[in-house]
Amino acid sequence: MTMLLLDGGPVAPDSQVTRTGGTPLAPTGTPWPACAACAAPLQFLAQIRLGDLPGHADHAPAGVLALFMCANRPGQCAQWSPTAGGNLALLLPDRGLEPVPAPKGAPRELLGLGAVRAAVPARTAPGAATILGRIGGTPDWLQDDETPSCPTCARPMAFVVELAEGPDPVTAMNFGSGRAYAHTCTPCGRAAFLWQC
Numbered sequence: 001m002t003m004l005l006l007d008g009g010p011v012a013p014d015s016q017v018t019r020t021g022g023t024p025l026a027p028t029g030t031p032w033p034a035c036a037a038c039a040a041p042l043q044f045l046a047q048i049r050l051g052d053l054p055g056h057a058d059h060a061p062a063g064v065l066a067l068f069m070c071a072n073r074p075g076q077c078a079q080w081s082p083t084a085g086g087n088l089a090l091l092l093p094d095r096g097l098e099p100v101p102a103p104k105g106a107p108r109e110l111l112g113l114g115a116v117r118a119a120v121p122a123r124t125a126p127g128a129a130t131i132l133g134r135i136g137g138t139p140d141w142l143q144d145d146e147t148p149s150c151p152t153c154a155r156p157m158a159f160v161v162e163l164a165e166g167p168d169p170v171t172a173m174n175f176g177s178g179r180a181y182a183h184t185c186t187p188c189g190r191a192a193f194l195w196q197c
């Protein structure tokens with residue numbers, strides 16, 4: 001089953017909830033990740049609580065998916081690719097997470113989005129609601145099915161979330177006017193991120 005992710009409005013930058021923008025949370029000592037193509041720090045895009053997935057049982061182990069992408073050289077680091085290193089998806093435990101210190105000297109706008117928005121799962125969207133994406137079920141591919149294979153076990157990864165760029169172009173993620181898709185392989189602790197337009 002797929003659910004919508006609705007814009008829940010502004011939320012604290014270090015909030016534990018599913019959100020776009022703000023500060024990444026990770027286990028203590030996690031370094032701010034860098035782009036594999038240009039070596040600049042990646043931009044933090046979103047965190048998704050896997051406990052928000054439709055049908056997720058309260059007692060089942062959950063986690064947090066943290067999504068990053070290179071904003072240093074738009075379009076030049078294969079930011080759309082699940083394997084090129086111009087983006088990064090981390091599957092983290094859902095407890096003991098702390099804000100990751102920002103790398104010194106990096107321009108603020110390259111590290112984060114211009115706004116922080118809670119993303120709230122909902123079955124239907126009220127008339128005026130802004131839809132940030134969809135969670136669970138199957139992806140609504142804009143192009144061909146690009147379900148990534150797990151880099152550890154080589155099985156097809158499980159779809160978690162689809163993200164739109166966001167309602168405000170000034171603060172939005174850049175998917176070339178398209179959509180992004182995140183997948184995980186929970187047994188292997190792996191995650192992948194890609195976008196299509």
Ligand SMILES: [Zn+2]
Nearest residue numbers: 035038070077
């Ligand atoms: Zn880069």
Ligand SMILES: [Zn+2]
Nearest residue numbers: 150153185188
């Ligand atoms: Zn795997």
